[in-house]
Amino acid sequence: MTTTSRYDIAIVGGGLMGAALALLFCKTLPGRRIVLIEQKSLESASDDALAQPNFDARSTALAPTSAVSLQRLGVWPALAAHATAIRRVQVSDRGHLGWVRLDTDSNGGEPLGYVVENxxxxxxxxDALLACEGLELKTPDQVQRLIPGxxxxRLQLTTQELSAELVVIADGADxxxxHQLGIAEFNKDYRQSAVIANVRHQQGxxxxxxxxxxxxxxxxFLPLGGVQGRTSAVVWTWPEDQAAEAMAISDAEFLARLQTEFGYRLGQLQQVGERQSYALRLCLAREQVRSGIVLMGNAAHFLHPVAGQGYNLALRDGLRLAEVLQRAAGNLxxxxxxxxxxxxxxxxxxxxVRLSDGxxxxFRAHEPHWILLRSLGMIGVEWSTTVRDTFIRQLAGRGTRRANPWGVIRSD
Ligand SMILES: Cc1cc2nc3c(=O)[nH]c(=O)nc-3n(C[C@H](O)[C@H](O)[C@H](O)COP(=O)(O)OP(=O)(O)OC[C@H]3O[C@@H](n4cnc5c(N)ncnc54)[C@H](O)[C@@H]3O)c2cc1C
Structure with a gap:
């Protein structure tokens, strides 16, 4: 092993977060030496052969602000053909009073978000990473150890040693x-699992x-396949001790149970694709920064997926970090x-975090006072413009006062 190159920024982890960060830093910090290290190969030719385990059958609901960021990063043109706009949202509580309907009118005529398959x-x-000039990729290679000095x-990889002014750790929820750096976590085990699958239905x-x-x-149910689509990405939360059953039952049984819970809003549920299950917890790093180190994405905060916020928040974090780094005169x-x-x-x-956890x-509580509270909450969102606007602002990634989080990326 020989000590070689020195970088301004080394990003560890080429998941959805690390990959987006690499593009973001290349775009916003020209002239800086940036390297991305990912333990799985990223260069396989076909979608099915993508080696990273999280590039799976899941879909991600992107807030409008995230779509703008991806547009400015140059990724959106390739993604747009695979993205389905969310123009309406219906929230309901099975067997109880109250529902919420949101549409583009509540968001200045713009979509409330977009759904893309992972x-x-x-x-x-x-593809954007591979075409990115000025970015070095070390993949497949694994960072074994970080030695702050x-x-x-210093980064000890399986095949070589590097050093960087700033190491961005985006190596996932675990x-x-x-752990190697001894950074403590706050953990809340939801004792739930998310069972995900794509489901085809009779109606569009x-x-x-x-x-x-x-x-x-x-x-x-998140819409897929464009405006005419008859497929939705389903994310169904189950108690952890029953999730194995949800994975083991036949497709017909799964569809029958899903139909009972969801009703006939989309007609008959006809077909279900590959099912996967994810254990759910809230995991927050108790330190996100140290000298020369910053944690990003799931490594910094892993949220319940119920409100579709984890990646959207991570992207906003990335934009904010890029904005601060742009101001740096010296060591990043x-x-x-x-x-x-x-x-x-x-x-x-x-x-x-409060929105996703809350x-x-x-909505998992069965006690009468909680049921009453959520019915009142839904009525509030349905009937009060102020409550609805606040709710939409947070979901759409505009919850904080700063209105233009993507302004850091120069528009070409
Ligand atoms: C069921 C479910 C649904 C979700 N839906 C949404 C949604 O609708 N909207 C939303 O905003 N968010 C959603 N999320 C959250 C979203 O999936 C994550 O925010 C996103 O995947 C970011 O992950 P990441 O890149 O931080 O981590 P990961 O995807 O775990 O990537 C980590 C990467 O680091 C690599 N790695 C690890 N260790 C090393 C090492 N030592 N050296 C080199 N490489 C290493 C791994 O191979 C991997 O590629 C959902 C999450 C779940 C579980």
Whole structure:
């Protein structure tokens, strides 16, 4: 092993977050030496062969602000053909009073969000990475150890050693490097699993997303396949001790149970694709920055997916970090600089964590007073413009006062 190159920024992890960060830094910090290290190969030719395990059958609901960011990063043109706009949202509580209907009128005529399949999203990001001049890719290679020092951080990879002024750790929710650095976590185990699958239905979804609260837990249908689409990405939360059953039952049984919980809003549910299950917890790193180090994406905060906020928040974090780094005159790993990023982003993070956690807690509860509270909450969102606007602003990624989070990326 030989000590070789020194970089300004080293990003560890080429998941949806690390890949987007690499593009973002290339665009916003020209002239800086940037390297992305990913342990899985990113260069496989076909979508099915993408090696990263999270480039799976899931879909991601992107807030409008995220779509603008991806547009400015040059990823959206390749992604647009695979993105379905959300023009209507219906929220309902099975067997109880109250529902919420939101549409583009509540969002200045603009879509409330977009749904993209993770495989297409990953493909678009990776293609952009491979075409990105000034970015070095070390893949497949694994960072075994980080050794912080006085003038930067040494990275011991399987095949070589590097050093960087700033190491961005985006190595996922279990973050082996967070553990290696002894960074403590706040963990709240929801004792739930998200079972995901794509489901084909008799009627078109007309770009409507449904969020329904069932006795198992929240159930989301996210529209896929464009305006005429008859497929939705389903995210169904189950108690953890029953999730194995949801995975094991036959397709016919799964569809029958889903139909009972969801009803006939989309007609007969006809076909279900590959099912996958994810254990759910809230995991927050107790330190997100140290001298020369910043945690990003799932490594910094892993949220319940009920409100579709995890990636959207992570992208906003990335924009904020890029904005702070742009102002740096010297070393990008200066602690003051990284603490400034943390200070600027803390409110957005806190609000988004509360929204995701609160949504799940409110809608999983069976006690009468909680049922009453959520019925009143839904009536409030349905009938009060102020409550509805606040709710939409947060979901759309505009919850904090700063109106233009993507302004950091120069528009070409
Ligand atoms: C069921 C579900 C639904 C979701 N839906 C939404 C949604 O609708 N909207 C939304 O905004 N968010 C959603 N999310 C959240 C979203 O999926 C994540 O925010 C997103 O995947 C970002 O992940 P990441 O890149 O931080 O981590 P990961 O995807 O885990 O990537 C980490 C990467 O680091 C690599 N790696 C790890 N260790 C090393 C090492 N030592 N050296 C080199 N490489 C390494 C791994 O191979 C991997 O590629 C959902 C999450 C779940 C579970």
């Amino acid at each position: 495989r297409a999203f990953a493909r678009a990001l990776i 006085r003038d930067g951080v 973050s082996p490097l967070r 979804h007309a770009e409507t997303a449904f969020e329904r609260f069932t006795h198992h837990g929240p159930l989301a 790993g200066e602690l003051d600089l990284l603490q400034e990023y943390e200070r600027l982003q803390v409110t957005d993070q806190r609000n988004t 949504f799940n807690e409110l």
